[in-house]
Amino acid sequence: MSTNKETGSYYTPYDLVEFMVKYLKRQGQDFSNVLEPSAGDGRFISWLLPVSGHLKAIELFGNKVAEIRDKYTFQENLQVEQNDFIEYAMNSEEKYSLIIGNPPYINIKLMKKEELELAKEMCEEEGLRTSIMQNMWLAFVVGAMRLLEMEGSIFFVLPMEFLQVQYAEKLREHLEKKFNTIHIISFRKQIFSEIEQEVCLVYLTNRARSIPYILYEIYEDAISEKPVYINKIQKSKPLKKWSNAILSDEEINLLKDVSEEYEKVNMIGDTAPGIVTGGNKYFILTQEQVQEYECQEYTIPILQKSSFVNENTVIIDEHTMNGLQRRQKPMYLLDLADVQEVEMSARLLAYLNKIREEKTGDIRLIDRYKCANRSPWYGVPIVKKGGVIFFKRYHVLPRVYINRANIHTTDAGYHIRLKEGLDKDSVVFCFYNSLTLAQCEFQGRYYGGGVSELVPSEFKALPIPYSKIEREDIEKLDRMFREKNQVEEIVSFVNSKTLMLDMEENTIIDIENIRRKLVKRRL
Structure with a gap:
């Protein structure tokens, strides 16, 4: 060629x-x-x-x-x-x-x-x-x-x-x-x-x-x-x-009709992107950099990329964050919006003076849109965290996590701040059923190599058959992810605790077949 x-x-x-x-x-x-x-x-x-x-x-x-x-x-x-x-x-x-x-x-x-x-x-x-x-x-x-x-x-x-x-x-x-x-x-x-x-x-x-x-x-x-x-x-x-x-007309209609019977993600809480830094590589530091610039008291933990988290889990916890620290991943966000320069160490101030002149193309960091439109230029706005985090790009299964570490993310991740009375562990568990996953494939798009993507508006429109799930079932689901069980086994287990409560078995089989057909076109 x-x-x-x-x-x-x-x-x-x-x-x-x-x-x-x-x-x-x-x-x-x-x-x-x-x-x-x-x-x-x-x-x-x-x-x-x-x-x-x-x-x-x-x-x-x-x-x-x-x-x-x-x-x-x-x-x-x-x-x-x-x-x-x-x-x-x-x-x-x-x-x-x-x-x-x-x-x-x-x-x-x-x-x-x-x-x-x-x-x-x-x-x-x-x-x-x-x-x-x-x-x-x-x-x-x-x-x-x-x-x-x-x-x-x-x-x-x-x-x-x-x-x-x-x-x-x-x-x-x-x-x-x-x-x-x-x-x-x-x-x-x-x-x-x-x-x-x-x-x-x-x-x-x-x-x-x-x-x-x-x-x-x-x-x-x-x-x-x-x-x-x-x-x-x-x-x-x-x-x-x-x-x-x-998909056939009948399959599309089935997906549409069944989805209308359940609440959508946007009905269970507010969904919003994580923190926009204006320059991740400058404002998110490794532990070694934090020590070098003497700024531990001015940082907060943050998850920068979905690739930093293992796909084979549904939980982000302290164990996850400790692993990032051991691997020297950048995970400390400079939180300087309310910090005066006189309060900073000489090393931190020297670092800020250095990076302000760093260029992308012909544009200095300090002149980039985000930095130029905030005061001080290095003061990254901090947004609220959510109990559930999802990342818009995924390979085999969508990346939806229980935020047990109460961690921030960059805008690579989206946070769901659940309505009062809803359980974040149960929401993540219930997500992995045939219907919701089929709609992920139907609503989203895919790229070369089989990577799929859901933009926030599509994620918010997903149906989710929510119910309160026992803790032992949630721990079993995470164990199935960690042990790399077959996707079909994971989905079948979740179906048994969600869709099977109010749906005919034949209908569930039809929806699961739709999910598999949609996945097969990209993988």
């Missing part, structure tokens, strides 16, 4: 190009007027030429255009044009029966100012918020919509994140309104093996007299002709996250 990080070019494997063209032929695609908007080295062209009435290839870079023209000198049905696709989409009157390709993946931070402004202008003209424009591939999707015939089709290689990230949610809604036929194709084997970028194929079209639907197909790899899994969504539209089209 050839790549060019500066241009966002990750050239499509030849077997995937072949897969896409063959797939379109099976769909009865109209190839009368085809556009390849990001031709690159021209690898789509050789497969498209034999089936296309007319094929236009657009490429930004002149050397690539010259190579394609040299290779296909006598192809009368091929037109190669050097152009910026966004500019072309904004100005062209041409309409196409098919637009196919692998758009460049360029993060907004690397896009040229004029490119970004034009892309945002295009979004506004299409009735979309400019905030969706976080990557160049989004601009290509929007641009392609402008150039389609009435019943034309788009078939793009897109990052898997498109199906689920929040910033693309409004675009997905827009596409559901614009196209009555949406196919999502993913692969069990990684397509781009040299980069950590999971991709999918997205096919968008309008079929006459067709009931709107989303089709989700999974193939073993790009040389497979038949899917190993296929599912069709019709009733559960619009679908907030297209990655959930792996």
Whole structure:
């Protein structure tokens, strides 16, 4: 696979190009007027030429255009044009029966100012918020919509994140309104093996007299002709996250209906992020640094990262914090908001004077937004702790902990300050049932390597079948985590103390199967 990080070019494997063209032929695609908007080295062209009435290839870079023209000198049905696709989409009157390709993946931070402004202008003209424009591939999707015939089709290689990230949610809604036929194709084997970028194929079209639907197909790899899994969504539209089209309408409805019977996390307490320091590596010290700067009396213990805590437990206690201290982890937050400089040791004052000039890029620490907008600049605001802590990113199971150490965290962690009368140990225990865990997968998103993420608003919306749990059961659950029991054993045990109190066994089995199906797509 050839790549060019500066241009966002990750050239499509030849077997995937072949897969896409063959797939379109099976769909009865109209190839009368085809556009390849990001031709690159021209690898789509050789497969498209034999089936296309007319094929236009657009490429930004002149050397690539010259190579394609040299290779296909006598192809009368091929037109190669050097152009910026966004500019072309904004100005062209041409309409196409098919637009196919692998758009460049360029993060907004690397896009040229004029490119970004034009892309945002295009979004506004299409009735979309400019905030969706976080990557160049989004601009290509929007641009392609402008150039389609009435019943034309788009078939793009897109990052898997498109199906689920929040910033693309409004675009997905827009596409559901614009196209009555949406196919999502993913692969069990990684397509781009040299980069950590999971991709999918997205096919968008309008079929006459067709009931709107989303089709989700999974193939073993790009040389497979038949899917190993296929599912069709019709009733559960619009679908907030297209990655959930792996579930049937019936499964989505079951998840929704059962969830409505339980309180949500936001009903059991207030949830808020931990402490925002404005520079963790400067304001959170190791024990050795605390001794060096003679500032023990001006520090409070803090948990900086979820990676500092063992996944195989549900309890953060003094044993946890002692372990961090033994491993010399930074775990002491400078609490200096009410401390005058004259009260500080000479060593601490020298340290503050040193770090204030430390730069990230061209910005000094003292000039960073958080530091510049508080007085004194080193006075980190301390927020309230909660009895339950959760970390938004996780691998196999969500990271939810009983805060027995009464510890602060940075904003990597979120704290639940429970309503009076609720037991923090029981809340964490009850979290690990099939329904809540299935909703974690349904509401969240996942990234390369199988890491899943829940933003606070999604976490707050999770149903939780809370009941008071006996201490011996809570200790058993923690023991099961520490002994690395199978996830299915842990969930089954929690189900027996929660869902089974008021739910039919067959319903619990169905929900557990949904959870496993959702987990399997990312692990």
